[in-house]
Amino acid sequence: MTTLIVTLAILALLIIFVISLYNRLVHLRNNRENAFADIDVQLKQRYDLIPQLVETVKGYAKHEKETLTKVIELRNQAVAATTIDGKIAAENQLSGVLAGLKVTLEAYPDLKANKNFLQLQEEMSDIENKLAAVRRFFNSATKEFNNAVQTFPSNLIAGMFGFQKAQMFDLGSDRATLDKAPTVSF
Secondary structure, three states, rough: OOHHHHHHHHHHHHHHHHHHHHHHHHHHHHHHHHHHHHHHHHHHHHHHHHHHHHHHHHOOHHHHHHHHHHHHHHHHHHHOEEEEHHHHHHHHHHHHHHHHHHHOOOHHHHHOOHHHHHEEEEEEEEHHHHHHHHHHHHHHHHHHHHHHOOOEEEEEHHHHHHHOOOOOOOHHHHHHHHOOOOHHHH
């Protein structure tokens, strides 16, 4: 009888432990998704500004049509992405092209003096700063989730219930390109 009670007590503690680990994993996954929702809000503002910026630049930089078309194309791909991983990949491409556009625009002093352009540029810079902050928060939430998925004993529960390591929001393959100083030629 005592053995049965001890066995049931151990089984009950084990079940409570498993439930606790599972709930922690769910909480961490939801925290990560919430962090990405914050990124999504900033991305929406960025997506809304890009066409305005491109239209303002078109009048000044007619021969940069290919770059401007690429910016709009990548913006549309980023808007259409439906998964977190898809949005991260699309955003990495868009960020690279936007960085190139900023360098291209330096060659147009008349454009840099345009009030509408300056306001759009300021808004874009503000959004980029906010994006950087929410990306850091997202990556922190992702790291916490990944640690829980990969460390013992929660990795056992994660494997049983299909929790997998999640992707960080980093610069990806463009890191080497973005680490180099841009080349400006006239």
